[in-house]
Amino acid sequence: xxxxxxxxxxxxxxxxxxxxxxxxxxxxxxxxxxxxxxxxxxxxxxxxxxxxxxxxxxxxxxxxxxxxxxxxxxxxxxxxxxxxxxxxxxxxxxxxxxxxxxxxxxxxxxxxxxxxxxxxxxxxxxxxxxxxxxxxxxxxxxxxxxxxxxxxxxxxxxxxxxxxxxx
Amino acid sequence: xxxxxxxxxxxxxxxxxxxxxxxxxxxxxxxxxxxxxxxxxxxxxxxxxxxxxxxxxxxxxxxxxxxxxxxxxxxxxxxxxxxxxxxxxxxxxxxxxxxxxxxxxxxxxxxxxxxxxxxxxxxxxxxxxxxxxxxxxxxxxxxxxxxxxxxxxxxxxxxxxxxxxxxxxxxxxxxxxxxxxxxxxxxxxxxxxxxxxxxxxxxxxxxxxxxxxxxxxxxxxxxxxxxxxxxxxxxxxxxxxxxxxxxxxxxxxxxxxxxxxxxxxxxxxxxxxxxxxxxxxxxxxxxxxxxxxxxxxxxxxxxxxxxxxxxxxxxxxxxxxxxxxxxxxxxxxxxxxxxxxxxxxxxxxxxxxxxxxxxxxxxxxxxxxxxxxxxxxxxxxxxxxxxxxxxxxxxxxxxxxxxxxxxxxxxxxxxxxxxxxxxxxxxxxxxxxxxxxxxxxxxxxxxxxxxxxxxxxxxxxxxxxxxxxxxxxxx
Numbered sequence: 001x002x003x004x005x006x007x008x009x010x011x012x013x014x015x016x017x018x019x020x021x022x023x024x025x026x027x028x029x030x031x032x033x034x035x036x037x038x039x040x041x042x043x044x045x046x047x048x049x050x051x052x053x054x055x056x057x058x059x060x061x062x063x064x065x066x067x068x069x070x071x072x073x074x075x076x077x078x079x080x081x082x083x084x085x086x087x088x089x090x091x092x093x094x095x096x097x098x099x100x101x102x103x104x105x106x107x108x109x110x111x112x113x114x115x116x117x118x119x120x121x122x123x124x125x126x127x128x129x130x131x132x133x134x135x136x137x138x139x140x141x142x143x144x145x146x147x148x149x150x151x152x153x154x155x156x157x158x159x160x161x162x163x164x165x166x167x
Numbered sequence: 168x169x170x171x172x173x174x175x176x177x178x179x180x181x182x183x184x185x186x187x188x189x190x191x192x193x194x195x196x197x198x199x200x201x202x203x204x205x206x207x208x209x210x211x212x213x214x215x216x217x218x219x220x221x222x223x224x225x226x227x228x229x230x231x232x233x234x235x236x237x238x239x240x241x242x243x244x245x246x247x248x249x250x251x252x253x254x255x256x257x258x259x260x261x262x263x264x265x266x267x268x269x270x271x272x273x274x275x276x277x278x279x280x281x282x283x284x285x286x287x288x289x290x291x292x293x294x295x296x297x298x299x300x301x302x303x304x305x306x307x308x309x310x311x312x313x314x315x316x317x318x319x320x321x322x323x324x325x326x327x328x329x330x331x332x333x334x335x336x337x338x339x340x341x342x343x344x345x346x347x348x349x350x351x352x353x354x355x356x357x358x359x360x361x362x363x364x365x366x367x368x369x370x371x372x373x374x375x376x377x378x379x380x381x382x383x384x385x386x387x388x389x390x391x392x393x394x395x396x397x398x399x400x401x402x403x404x405x406x407x408x409x410x411x412x413x414x415x416x417x418x419x420x421x422x423x424x425x426x427x428x429x430x431x432x433x434x435x436x437x438x439x440x441x442x443x444x445x446x447x448x449x450x451x452x453x454x455x456x457x458x459x460x461x462x463x464x465x466x467x468x469x470x471x472x473x474x475x476x477x478x479x480x481x482x483x484x485x486x487x488x489x490x491x492x493x494x495x496x497x498x499x500x501x502x503x504x505x506x507x508x509x510x511x512x513x514x515x516x517x518x519x520x521x522x523x524x525x526x527x528x529x530x531x532x533x534x535x536x537x538x539x540x541x542x543x544x545x546x547x548x549x550x551x552x553x554x555x556x557x558x559x560x561x562x563x564x565x566x567x568x569x570x571x572x573x574x575x576x577x578x579x580x581x582x583x584x585x586x587x588x589x590x591x592x593x594x595x596x597x598x599x600x601x602x603x604x605x606x607x608x609x610x611x612x613x614x615x616x617x618x619x620x621x622x623x624x625x626x627x628x629x630x631x632x633x634x635x636x637x638x639x640x641x642x
Contacts, residue, residue, distance in 0.1 A: 004481075011484035014491030014492060024498065025497075025501045028505070029505065039513060042535060043515055043516050049542060052542065053542065056553060059549075095547075098552070115571075119561065123561060139584075143580065149577075
């Protein structure tokens, strides 16, 4: 076989290989494009989920930045808002949360309270200052003794706290 | 006609004993530009040799083609009518059909079939052009002796006919006879309209015709025989077109007189007749015509043509090689690009999913499901953080109590638990209690009001119930 015929054969083989590779590439393109589109779609969905997680992280950071990580003592708040009013408190739940935080849920019962004063009480309780605030989770009011404007209130107040030394 | 495509310059050589004419033709945007390079009578001299050497050098360099011809008396043309309608099939039988008409074996000659096509009846016709191989070789040797090395060896009759119809447009239903009066012989080429019919040789040079009136008579007699062989030549006008070096001789007048009695006959002379054949040969090398032919093919092909063909093959092979490399490169690059894009996206997905699910072991394709499950699992420990940054129920309660106080409504019971609100009380009139539903609606509750007719206390007792989807807007 001469050099020339080898060159001709090599050219023909290279051209055939080029055509073959091009055809294969073209055949693979639609499937690859579909996979790429599907992955872009997956990535977009994950980014939506990431936005939700970011919101949670931001909320945790908000608490972490507070100078004190325990809520104001509920006794003190109630006493200062309504001196002389009898209240009953019961720790309803203490549930561990993320990043070392705990959810404290306290049920407060006030036997006789002027309903108009209830908002003031709750505003006072939920004032946070430098501490995690108390949040009204549940409320149950029932009129008492047929006296208009007065009633028995059962409140469930929740607050987040983190003991020092928790991560 | 690969030569014509290759060069834009061609030299036509009309070579006869003691006479040499060379015309240079160049293809330009405006058409063919012709120039007489040599018109020499007598034995070759130094200037002739120099001009031919220059032409040869130009051809050797591949810048020009050189074209000469086989004279009519050393070649022949025959129209072959096949009964076949397929050109491909007809081409297979044409050599056999020509062989029957040849006075020598077809194996001993060079032959070509030109103008192959269907006639009005649908069967295939072709013009067979043949010359004995020995004559072709002798002609080539004679030309080489003169210093001419032609790339193409055309047929004299076809060249004369093509150039004649090119220069003087054919008239419909007129028999045309192109008479080329050369130094050694005269060529008569006949046809009608654009259609070539036949070529005939008369072995009389124009000088003989000029010198001998007997020769004029013999010429006219032979010409009449040629004319009579043309179908319907007696009933149709005949146009004689003189050309060749003898076209300007005194013999023409005598010839016209001798030919004049054969019917409706007109005579004319082609422009620059002495250069006519050389011009025709040069032009045919550059034009693609249906009656194009070249006896210099196959074993007799010019070494330059073989070399050119070899170069063409090499060029085609190189083009294939480069195209193949490019295609391979592009195909592989494209595949790599797609693969990389897919890989990068998968990497981003895996990385983000691992970060969100807080695990590194996520099956491919399960990323969203895994992340959603992880978020759901973490939700109880994270939801309180979000709830505490949302607006509290306190403001909703304040709004309800304020409306009740301002409108004289009594609230007997109020319950707000887990997105369910129940409000029971009494109102001074029927419509007023609806005002308490407004803050609940604003907080996203779907509210229903139940009223009872006034009782002894003359107040309308009502129950308002509201519910909203978890996480709905608060007041």
